Amino acid sequence: MTKRGFLAAAGGVPFAITLGLLLGACVVALSGENPLNAYLEMATGALAPVNLVDTLAWATPVAGMALAAAIPLRGGIVNLGGDGQLVIGGFSAAVVAVYVPGPPLLVTTAAILCACVLAGVYSAATVFGETRLRIPVLISSLLLSYPAIAATYYLAAFPLRDTTTGLAQTLAVPLDVRLSVLSGPVSTGSVLVLVVAILAVLAERFTTWGYELRMRGLNKRFAIYSGIEDEPQAIRAMFISGAIAGLVGAVIVLGSHYRFQNGALITPGYTWSGLMAALLSKGNPLFALLSGIFFAALQTGGFAMQRETQIPRVLSNILQSFIILFLAMRQGLVRRRTP
Amino acid sequence: MIFNMFTVGATVQAITPILLAALAASLCGRVGIFNIALEGQMLLGAFMAVVGSYFTGSAFLGVLIAMLSVVMFTSILAFGSTVFRGDSVIIGISMNLLAAGLTAYLLRQIFHVSGAFSDPGIVTLRKLRIPGIEHIPVIGWVLSRQTAITYLSWLLVAAVTFFLFRTATGLRLRGVGIDASAAESVGVRPDRYQISTVLFSGVLTGLAGAQLSLGTVGLFAEDMTAGRGWIAVVAVMLGRDHPLLSAIACVVFGVADAVSVQLQARGLPSQVSDAVPYVVTLLALAATSLRRTKRNRTRAALG
Amino acid sequence: QGANLPIVFVSSNPIGINEFLKMGAEGSKKAAEKLGVPAKIFESSDPTTMRQNLEAAARAGATIIVVTGFEFDDILPEIAPKYPKQKFLQVDSCPSAPPSNVYCAAFREYETSFIAGAEAALTSEAGKVGVIGALDIPFIHRYTSAFVAGAKYVKPDIEVSAPVWIGGDNPFSDPARGQMRATVVFSDGADRVVTAAAASNGGVFKATQDFPGAAAFGVDVNECKTAPDAVMDNIEKRVDVAIEKRVDEIMKGTAEQRVELGLADDGMTLTSLKDGVAASGCLIAKYPDVIEKLRQIKADIISGKVVVQDPMAQN
Amino acid sequence: MSNFEIEAIDIRKTYGHLVANDGVTFRVGRGEVHALMGENGAGKSTLMSILYGIHQPDSGSVRLRGQATKLTTPSVAIANGIGMVHQHFKLFEPLTVWENVVFGSEPRKGGIIDARKAIEVVSSLGEQYGLNVDPRARVSQLPVGVRQRVEILKALYRGAQTLILDEPTAVLGPQERDGLFDVLRELRLDGRTIILVTHKINEVLDISERITVMRNGKVSGEMVTSAATADEIVSAMTGRSVRTVSRTKQAFGEVVLKVKGITVPSHGTKPLVDRVSFELRAGEIIGIAGVAGNGQTELIEAITGLRHDASGSIELAGADITGKPVRERREAGLTYIPEDRAATGTAIAASAQDNLLMGFHTRRDFSRHGLINSKAALHHAKALIARFGVKIASEETPVGTLSGGNLQKIVVAREIAKESLLLVAEQPTRGVDVGAIEYIHSRLLEESDRGRAILLVSSELSELFALSDRILVMYEGKAVAQIDRQEADEAILGSLMAGKVAA
């Protein structure tokens, strides 16, 4: 990306965030709380050294899912199936980790690889829907999430359930197979996601693969005319996207929850936060990554603000949506300001 | 358990909010704005309908207040995605987040409860009985004992279809969605049509929300839309922004859901039966696409 | 310990829709009030935030940290040993090997559900009962399976409609889906239905209006007043009472590490078995003779004459 | 009161640092056909969009019939009797002809469109000016020439007294062009004023009464057509004289492209391309002539691999490439200048550098082990921009802001630079100014001299005559004739293209 491109993409971001914070402050003030205090708690809650690990722990899946959404988006493909891919990844990682015998490091590796491959394949399959059946990936990826969720939830609720607990969840991952803890809630899984993220950002910027993907995103007809093969390219992009989502699922299961639990991967809304980050960055993986981390800080800060000030969490959700809304409209806002 | 007048009636009733939301989204789609805020619009509508009904003691006023407030809420999408050049998907998703937060917050502020507000003071919408046809099997089951909003929703499907394809404003609206710059070049200002259409989607989703809270259960519960907005989004994708086709997709989905309950009662695990409507939808889509591709197998690789 | 350190309640899910979590928060507040310390409520949304909140509460040096739900079974044994000065109270479940600073209180929901099932069979005119749950998970079977067992206990020939689960995107807060699913059960001929689905229950209650004579059983709290003429009785879970009591014991140093609360100690009860049934708004008030029979069953369970199986243990 | 229908006085318009119109004064007399000429990027389209209210000038004013008028939106321009046919049509393709025509001011009965009346009005307007179109046809199914008629109908329906046509003949074949000119004459007889933007001097001499020439955003010449010569016009446009190039060479090499029995099926009974066979040798140029819609596009798509439903066989340099994907054909030595530069030939939101890199990015000079050498890419872009004289701010500029002709140069530059065995050039000079035409033509001939085989599709007969060794005429999907250039003249080609069997 050129310097000018960077400025254009970043233009208005501080302005938009400020507007969001101002409006949020009004709402906080209206509910009889001190906005300044609330923001202070939010900032320390997200960024103070003790809390930074919480932010990092939350940023891992959000940034991962942002990347998973950004890569196909760069090629003009919208992957709405993150939830299904996440669940497939988490579930298969849990099953391998729990049931496959062998040296721990090998089992962990196998669990992660299995998660990536299965989720990647499931994601890539949507491309055939588009090229063979003319069902856009946007729709098929969204709809295919449901059978994936159904199958894994069924398996976790019945044949593979840990019968010593009252929830629908698999057996716990054996201690030595888990990803090791670096600090508090942060495991080596975060490092893994970070490494993959950096690789993806570099690949998008500096390789022929990234170049071809970008050109496809800007004009698919041009890409086809130039000899870039539509189907394999889409399959590659969707496979990578699904594999990253699968990796995120595996990292959560092996490094944080230590089980596959029905609902636990989806309810935090990592997929949607990630998608928003990717859309805000127009598919640019680096910006998507940064936006994902920003969202994670915002959300972690929101939890902290609720803890410290007892401002209900719904208010921090409202605040977050203001900031995202203004970020989405930043170009219009800036244009109006400076023609 | 088999289909009877109660389950058929409940299915029709369950389809109504999805249908109205799909109608709203298909209109937005026609002017080229992807409305993914349906979930939030409906949720706010459901809440404001309860507020209105509780404080005025009139279900009608409740519905009216729901529509008005959702229209105001929808101005975020209407102006955000046009004048302020925001991405409609991001705006839509954050509106959903906003509506969830706002309704939960207002629930505490207004009713001093959290979770759900259920009170005999909430005046619900009456189910209309149509004498005569009520006892005819199937037709009577479908057509009778529904709220006015349900009848209205099906009239609206017809009205919106007629409006889009027969009136001058409908033509302009479609044109704006096909190619905004072409519309602009003959002096039709795309922004105006987009803004008014999106705002109108607030009327429809407000109705949808009111039907959910006042027409179905007579209470408000946090996040009670529970994904209905997304189902409407899928229906509109299936119906390719055509109000009638989208309505059919809603019916297919609703019937599949009703069937999935029956399958559950016959021993299909609930985790699996939950996916039935989506799988049916996907298969229906694949089947129609397959037929279409067969018909024009001969086409250039460049679509 | 410092006098002003708070009692912190950490929820497993957003508190909003969940009566059970609301009671947890209320109970914690009341316990704090009694001790004269502040109470704080930390809302979580998933295992990651549960862990965050738990650690934050421990770091803040809370007197007692109260948590609710099975969801903490894995996390508590991990975190509690890191903060030996803090005391943790888990309500609704016990870790299989609780660390020394963890106390817990589980409930025997199934006993009370069993009586509710008996009540359903005794009041049913159709001779058919049904069960509705948010999700098909063992924890909810404690209500639904025991309910069926209770019905069969008093009327071995009673018909039972197939269980229906609400499911969908939001099983615990989708009243409309509850209404639709309840319609299926009622139109199948069942006229007594237990519904364990938090905020979705409202829809089940609403559905009774289309079926004269039909009634539902609520859970956790007395739901009769929110839906007049729809609710027969409630399987009440006195989470707030349990918390107050356990906090008191812990402070006094008399607490056992794990207890199970049930009928005997009023940790669980039916609305009809409490005082003031007439004012409860519940339909069961019209059946004093049935209430008498229920009291008998309760006594039999407490004395061990009737043994109710824990459906979760059967899985 | 003046005799001018439209006067644009001292118009200045800038895009960022780029001055598109620099003090332009442009006067059009009532009832005349006024030609506006100039090099690519001279600012013609910019001036026209100011007259149609799409853009506002930074300074300067517009007078209509002597009245100062602020043309703030297209609606104002329309209300003042100005109509415009854009270089890129502004049509709603999924809609019918009548819907397109009445769009925005529909005949109504209480809000409901009076379709019958609309169809009637469209038909009668069409009859009046010889613009025959089926009002019920869908625009997406119409050939370009007919689409243009729809655009003209749109303007007439709105009561346009002045009709602006921006490069209307660029997309037309000779017959269609003659048809258009008949319509324009008809309109002038009816008292309307016509502004015609074009690069084609013979057309200008043929139909216009007065000419304004622009260069670098300024007016560089105003003349009365009857007193003007082609050379005068050209030197006002380019500041130099332009010679027309022509073919001299004769000796060919090996067969490069061998096409046998290519057939492309259609939905109906008649195939779109019907058993076309030919051979093209190294150093040879074959021109393909035909009225648009007679299978040329489909034939080219079959050869370049953009169409999968073609049967028959295609050999490139002895290798069978039938059914092979585009990539393999390109690797085997095919390059291709497509007909539509904006939709197919470029990614308009991407920079010139990215657009020029396409196809080179996998070559060893530009990437190693999948890593792109961005220095090489930059150097490559700079060199091509300089060599082909593309008027562009920098190689990082998105090509979407380029004028039509400059965008074409980007595509031509990229494809010619690939130096492959076979170059397929489809309308390579569409919308390009005379100077650039000369340049592109001489480059094509140079490539041919260096032994490349060139397959040229053009709607411009003069272009075919100037470049081809042989001309293949297509009619209804069949190659009805292959004739040597020496034996061909306009009359013969015209009758072949019209389906009259060759003598």
Ligand SMILES: Nc1ncnc2c1ncn2[C@@H]1O[C@H](COP(=O)(O)OP(=O)(O)OP(=O)(O)O)[C@@H](O)[C@H]1O
């Ligand atoms: N929207 C825009 N943004 C930036 N630059 C523009 C824009 N539109 C036109 N230009 C620039 O203004 C100059 C004049 O362009 P214009 O389209 O008027 O040329 P033209 O004379 O019509 O050329 P052609 O014969 O190629 O159509 C060109 O250099 C072009 O790149």
Ligand SMILES: Nc1ncnc2c1ncn2[C@@H]1O[C@H](COP(=O)(O)OP(=O)(O)OP(=O)(O)O)[C@@H](O)[C@H]1O
């Ligand atoms: N933003 C808008 N939203 C909805 N309807 C609109 C909008 N703008 C205009 N209309 C409708 O379009 C109709 C005509 O508007 P307008 O004056 O722009 O069209 P016209 O083609 O000049 O037609 P006429 O001259 O017959 O009025 C009006 O009746 C108005 O109801």
Ligand SMILES: [Mg+2]
């Ligand atoms: Mg131009």
Ligand SMILES: [Mg+2]
């Ligand atoms: Mg008018």
